[in-house]
Amino acid sequence: MTYAMGEYYERVSDYDLEYQSQSEQDVPFWKELVVRYTPQRVLELACGSGRIGLELLRGLGDFALEGLDIAPEMLAVYQRKLEREPEALQRRVTLHEGDMCDYELPNKGTFDLIFLSFNSVSHLYELEQQLSTFKTTYDHLTLGGRFVIDTFLPDIDYLSNALNRPSYVYLEDEIESPANDFTMLLYTSRKYDQIEQVQHTVWIHEKFFLTGEHERYLTNLDMHVFFPRELQLLFLATDFSIEAIYGSYDWKPFGKGTRQIVVGRKR
Numbered sequence: 001m002t003y004a005m006g007e008y009y010e011r012v013s014d015y016d017l018e019y020q021s022q023s024e025q026d027v028p029f030w031k032e033l034v035v036r037y038t039p040q041r042v043l044e045l046a047c048g049s050g051r052i053g054l055e056l057l058r059g060l061g062d063f064a065l066e067g068l069d070i071a072p073e074m075l076a077v078y079q080r081k082l083e084r085e086p087e088a089l090q091r092r093v094t095l096h097e098g099d100m101c102d103y104e105l106p107n108k109g110t111f112d113l114i115f116l117s118f119n120s121v122s123h124l125y126e127l128e129q130q131l132s133t134f135k136t137t138y139d140h141l142t143l144g145g146r147f148v149i150d151t152f153l154p155d156i157d158y159l160s161n162a163l164n165r166p167s168y169v170y171l172e173d174e175i176e177s178p179a180n181d182f183t184m185l186l187y188t189s190r191k192y193d194q195i196e197q198v199q200h201t202v203w204i205h206e207k208f209f210l211t212g213e214h215e216r217y218l219t220n221l222d223m224h225v226f227f228p229r230e231l232q233l234l235f236l237a238t239d240f241s242i243e244a245i246y247g248s249y250d251w252k253p254f255g256k257g258t259r260q261i262v263v264g265r266k267r
């Protein structure tokens with residue numbers, strides 16, 4: 001089976017605009033996490049355009065940070081953002097273009113924190129890809145190092161509405177551009193395949209410019225839907241112990257929120 005993803009991450013400025021509000025929710029969580037764990041060497045898998053990484057570097061701690069992503073467009077924007085930062089901060093960062101299912105970094109075995117944020121684990125569609133990512137990540141950690149995954153908790157009502165047919169069209173957001181020259185409306189329609197556990201989403205981006213011009217484009221984004229025991233089993237099947245599971249970005253226990261944030265530990 002082939003899965004759709006690429007296109008969605010090629011329009012990076014729209015991606016950054018779209019997920020500004022997500023940063024208000026998850027960035028404080030990741031900043032607090034590095035304060036609690038005091039890592040020396042950190043790797044962010046599927047780091048994207050540096051939405052989280054840059055904020056971590058500006059926060060507390062003096063760790064070295066590496067980022068890995070499959071999309072060159074995302075990494076190019078991350079790199080451009082880094083170039084606007086002080087040199088001391090730039091020196092702490094190394095970016096790699098690669099697939100999280102199969103990577104081999106020079107610092108293999110020395111990372112004390114590896115994380116996979118904001119539903120990016122959902123881009124691991126096949127069991128082989130999932131197992132391979134977990135095993136490779138295990139090998140990149142030092143003994144006692146942590147692998148932290150943040151993803152959404154499946155919403156059964158939402159999925160059943162989209163079972164094997166396109167769901168309603170949802171208006172996801174209405175966003176003003178930073179220069180106030182356009183308004184962007186975002187709509188989605190989803191179809192859920194319960195055999196593959198894949199949610200196929202059609203995203204519609206519609207921009208209304210002050211000049212009266214109008215632009216609309218469609219992208220497809222497929223996401224594997226992880227049920228909680230399944231995600232936990234992946235940690236256990238690859239020799240991690242599970243240290244904690246949180247249910248939200250404000251550290252609520254698992255089950256008290258809409259997230260599953262699993263902390264695995266290399267033993």
Ligand SMILES: C[S@@+](CC[C@H](N)C(=O)[O-])C[C@H]1O[C@@H](n2cnc3c(N)ncnc32)[C@H](O)[C@@H]1O
Pocket residue numbers: 005009019045046047048049050051052068069070071074098099100101117118119120123
């Ligand atoms: C939802 S975005 C998250 C980006 C960033 N972590 C953030 O929170 O803004 C998902 C990212 O996963 C990347 N990605 C998807 N599949 C990947 C893979 N197999 N290996 C590495 N990166 C991947 C995409 O290119 C994209 O940048």
